[in-house]
């Protein structure tokens with residue numbers, strides 16, 4: 240991988256040096272050389288009449304190559320720690336690997352990556368670690384090429400990643416380099432017992448249909464999965480596994496991106512994804528002031544306040560509170576839905592909650608089909624009664 244100069248063809252005319260927007264080519268002893276700063280943009284290639292510059296590409300993936308074995312999880316890190324979604328995917332990946340009677344691997348890239356044993360405790364049989372100062376800010380272009388290179392070397396037949404902000408931007412690059420398919424935002428993964436193919440299920444047509452997608456002709460089969468769709472297994476500290484540390488050669492390659500700063504979304508004071516209890520309100524709340532009642536109930540329960548989409552669209556509550564297909568996916572121990580009908584797009588974000596309590600005055604509301612406990616009644620009467628009971632016993 241990289242820009243190569245065919246010294247037999249290079250006549251040292253220097254034409255390419257002028258075409259390089261990054262000043263990454265120089266003349267040394269009458270021939271062109273690549274120095275630090277090359278981004279592999281390819282601008283120099285057309286400038287050379289002698290075809291002396293070549294970008295060495297990774298080999299294309301052979302179609303459905305049988306030598307591909309095992310399931311891999313891309314273990315994303317943030318502030319030096321593995322994201323929860325990595326453990327969620329390991330738990331699901333373990334089932335897929337067992338169904339294929341193969342190994343479960345985890346792969347991580349970055350700098351100062353610690354605690355890889357936790358990935359083994361989470362279900363991985365082995366962990367591949369690419370640790371380099373050059374990857375400290377996770378330059379996506381370099382990381383994508385490296386991950387593609389590692390995948391081509393170790394040949395997992397399935398690669399899973401979280402549909403996080405990073406996963407959504409980084410993993411498609413990896414799939415494109417490998418020339419394989421990627422199913423984004425999956426909500427279900429299963430192995431077809433007959434063909435052994437990964438069946439990747441995701442909502443489509445605005446969430447009105449569930450599509451099951453397969454990738455029969457290319458390897459690996461790649462999917463991203465939203466955080467909180469699967470539950471992590473309890474860590475098993477007795478599990479044993481191997482750790483492979485791989486080099487990253489940063490010579491001759493420079494990222495095209497530079498992280499200037501990381502700006503935290505200060506508007507997002509409520510971390511819905513991390514809440515054990517969520518009290519959510521829908522259009523049935525009627526107006527923004529009525530959310531104060533939910534805040535009070537949430538306060539009494541130590542809960543976070545969520546919402547269906549209409550209150551967000553109406554500007555009653557900010558977007559980070561939205562639960563559902565185009566909002567957050569949550570998996571709390573308790574989810575109390577107040578004045579929410581239970582549209583499929585809302586259910587997509589909360590139906591894996593351990594206990595769902597629905598308060599709705601319409602007995603035919605679809606939310607009751609997924610509710611553990613249903614309260615048919617006026618929320619303006621029921622919620623104050625709950626608050627009173629919680630506060631006054």
Ligand SMILES: Cc1cc2nc3c(=O)[nH]c(=O)nc-3n(C[C@H](O)[C@H](O)[C@H](O)COP(=O)(O)OP(=O)(O)OC[C@H]3O[C@@H](n4cnc5c(N)ncnc54)[C@H](O)[C@@H]3O)c2cc1C
Nearest residue numbers: 521522523547548563564565566578579580585599600618
């Ligand atoms: C592409 C797409 C993506 C979407 N993404 C999302 C998403 O991420 N999240 C989401 O939530 N929606 C999403 N939607 C919208 C979704 O289809 C529904 O329109 C929405 O979930 C409905 O919200 P709701 O239940 O609050 O409102 P409604 O469907 O209007 O339901 C209000 C409920 O409140 C009840 N009610 C009214 N008054 C009272 C009262 N006094 N006491 C008790 N109950 C009462 C009613 O009986 C009713 O069941 C999406 C839609 C599309 C097309």
